[in-house]
Amino acid sequence: MAGAARHLLLAPAAVLLLGFFVLPYLNMLVISVMTPSPTAAYLHVFTLRNYAAIVGDAFTWGVIWHTIQIGVLTTAIALAVSYPLAYHLARAPRRRKGLLMALVISPLLVGVLIRTYGWMILLQDTGLINQARAALGLRPLALMYNDLGVLIGLVHVFIPFMVLAITGPIQGIDPELELAARSLGAGFWRTFWRVTFPLSMPGVVAGTILVFVLTISSYVIPSLLGGFKVLTVPILVIRTITELFNWPGGSAFAILFFVITIAVLWAYLRALGRAAHPGS
Amino acid sequence: MVRSAERRWLALAAVLLYLFLLAPVAIVVLAALNAGAYLRFPPDGLSDRWFVTFVHNRTLMRSFRYSVELAAIATVAATVIGTMTSLWLVRFSGRFRTAMRLLMIAPIAVPGILTGIALLIYFYAIGWGKAGGLPQLVVGHTLICIPYVVLIVSAVLVRFDRSLEEAARNLGADPFTTFRRVTLPLIKGAVIAGAIFAFVTSYDEFNISLLLSGVGTVPLPIELFDYLRFSFDPTLAVAGTISIAMAVAVVLITERLIGLEALYLG
Amino acid sequence: MAEIGLRGLTKRFGEVTAVSGLTLEAASGELVALLGPSGCGKTTTLRMVAGFETPTAGRITLGDRDVTGEAPEHRNCGMVFQHYALFPHLTVAQNVAFGLQMRRVPRADSERRVAAILDKVGLGGLGRRLPRELSGGQQQRTALARALVINPSVLLLDEPLANLDAKLREEMRFYIRSLQREFGITTLYVTHDQAEALVLADRVAVLMDGVLRQFDAPEEIYHRPRSAAVAAFIGLTNLLPGTVVSRAGEAMVVDTPAGRVRGRGVPDLAPGARAMLSIRPEHIDLGGEAADGANRLRGVVVERTFLGAITDVRVQVGDGLVLRVQGRATAPQRGGERVTVSFPDDAAWAVPADA
DSSP states (O other), X not given: OOTTGGGGGGHHHHHHHIIIIIHHHHHHHHHTTSEEOSSSSEESOOOSHHHHHHHTOHHHHHHHHHHHHHHHHHHHHHHHHHHHHHHHHHTSOHHHHHHHHHXXXXXXXXXXXXXXXXXXXXXXXXXXHHHHHHHTTOOOOOOSSSHHHHHHHHHHHHHHHHHHHHHHHHHTSOHHHHHHHHHXXXXXXXXXXXXXXXXXXXXXXXXXXXXXHHHHTOOHHHHHHHTTTOOOHHHHHHIIIIISOOHHHHHHHHHHHHXXXXXXXXXXXXXXXXXXXXXX | OOSHHHHHHHHHHHHHHHHHHHHHHHHHHHHHHBSSSSOOSSOOOBOOHHHHHHHHOHHHHHHHHHHHHHHHHHXXXXXXXXXXXXXXXXXXXXGGHHHHHHHHHHHHHSOHHHHHHHHHHHHHHXXXXXXXXXXXXXXXXXHHHHHHHHHHHHHHHHTOOHHHHHHHHHTTXXXXXXXXXXXXXXXXXXXXXXXXXXXXXXXXXXXHHHHHOOSSSOOHHHHHHHHHHHOOOTHHHHHHHHHHHHHXXXXXXXXXXXXXXXXXXX | OOOEEEEEEEEXXXXXXXXXXXXXXXXXXXXXXXXOSTTSSHHHHHHHXXXXXXXXXXXXXXXXXXXXXXXXXXXXXXXXXXXXXXXXXXXXXXXXXXXXXXXXXXXXXXXXXXXXXXXXXXXXXXXXXXXXXXXXXXHHHHHHHHHHTTOOSEEEEESTTTTSOHHHHHHHHHHHHHHXXXXXXXXXXXXXXXXXXXXXXXXXXXXXTTEEEEEEOHHHXXXXXXXXXXXXXXXXXXXXXXXXXXXXXXXXXXXXXXXXXXXXXXXXXXXXXXXXXXXXXXGOEESSOOOTTOEEEEEEXXXXXXXXXXXXXXXXXXXTXXXXXXXXXXXXXXXXXXXXXXXXXXGEEEEETTO
């Protein structure tokens, strides 16, 4: 293809992404230092008070901390639950792999809202689980409108992502390596911790980062499964933007949270690096 | 897995986990077919009354049509743009490949609410309609659909046998004819798979729709969300069943066309 | 039919020079083999002629056209790719017709020509099949048909037989050659198999590390290589180091650690120059009577291998100098046995020592 003409292929995507992705984010950065106003969307007056208001507010920090906690818990549980699934999928014979992959991916394509609805039916005070407990003569459990319900929903929704991230690397581990470890005297768990898990690390890292970011950005699940009792950053941000119409404040909060997320991930990767190369 | 006992434990764990994964989905389908208004155990019996209610619910049907329309437009745009971009990425990107690839994937890597907010404020700033509406939604949805098309199509393009294109050139075909007669027919599967992934992504999209919707008709997920906050009508389960049927269809078609291994993120 | 001209052809990929200063001409109707070990630049050269790589320097002419800058689709070369590159989504007939369609040949004409060429290559009646339903040999012939049906001015073949089993390879060799002769197309044939090159080519171009080492008829390449590298690459040979004592025309006398040898050699070796003597194993006799005036060297048998039709014996004739002798099975030689090897003058060919 002619030299310059070939780059025309990129033009539509470049225009779309630069014009409607990069620029909006830059714009949001600018708005975050504008002054909020009750009469207009915002005033073109530079101020850092939006950020100061967040940083100085203990309540907001509480919400941020709570969100990160949920993120870490969800990621850890999702990893523990997804690994067996991923391992089973990775080592499955060719014919069955297609079906198993389909089972893993279909929930993804159903959409967060519908799956959350399913959980609501299950977890409600009068939902299926509590009906079963009642039938067995057990007390009902508060599985919804609290952190527990949110956690269950989040873990469930993001398992497919984790599975997709770690199955590939596990598949890439030569089964003979595990056999070699066993032949050298390592039992099942030792083989797992010393051979399989370390070799699957790239997938584990990618999966945990992905799920963590997705979890702390989730809006639907904390809203529906948490009722109005569980507050996370996305809920607060949306409220600030759409109910309080404080665009500068909401933008500042969103950006601040984005920065905090990057910081958390950076610390995570540093800690991982140090664990892999102690003493460096 | 050396010993059969271990294999059995793993299989058991896997079965339980698959059940866990699919339980809510199955529940929704059951609720839609349930005769009663609440899912009870033992179930009340099967009925299609909620399907009838759904079809007669004007607001929900309007939202449904709106979502389909929006998804169709976003899909066409994302598929065309995504395929062109994949070609560029795999063939012509050179030094910029990694950077551009990251940029292309970014819309689904960053939280949807951030993108939604950024777009909302931006559209206001450039004077694009006071309230939200179809054009804004199309832009937002196309943005998040393109990455799926790019991921799927470039995965197949990377494995494409270049010598087939060289053979076509050698026999007298110019680059466009080569693409049309040789490349495209052979990557057709990936393009279609990318398109249907894009469609479902747009149809199910919530966060961006939440922020960019206008007054009046809104996409179905937003409509359902409002309903869900305050009522618990199994009519919603019907909408859910439609989504589930679509998801199953997409997965089966993609598996037939290109195999699902292209979707590994690792 | 057009001649192929390469002048000063050079191709660099970043730091790596794949082809350097290649100059040769293939006469009309000639089959030129591009021969060399992997990585020697022969495929790169072919791809430059086809137009898939742009030369860093140099010119390519087809007939009287300078095609150096032209796009591949305008060069009218017929090319057969190493893995055939048959379009998997088109039938055999559609594959073969592709080039004709690009040239806007009317449908009726095209169908006639396709049917004719398929018959010619022995695939008549298989037009409706898909490539994956064909055997390796049939795919090969489809690729050939597709390249030939367009009446190209030159034919380019990239290791066309590399993927066939040994027996099929031999059959196809002669088949391709006879087809090429019949059509009289100037052909460039890339291969790493020197037996193939020697059998098929009118002339062989030996490439090593991107440089053309020798361009001659097969017999010249085999019997009178220009350098030790070429001598070692073509067939089996023994290389004896030595110093040129004297020469008269082609005849030379060379002093080697194993003794003084009378032989022939390349023109550019003067007395005092360091040389390598190339002696083919099949020209050496073991024990028995040697003709008068033949070279005689004494040595010790190191190893004897039975190869069926011939026997391979290694004889140590000097410090670290072992000659391989191949010939009809003679009386068994035991390791350690003292023997005399002999060979006539015209079996020893001297080339420069460091070429």
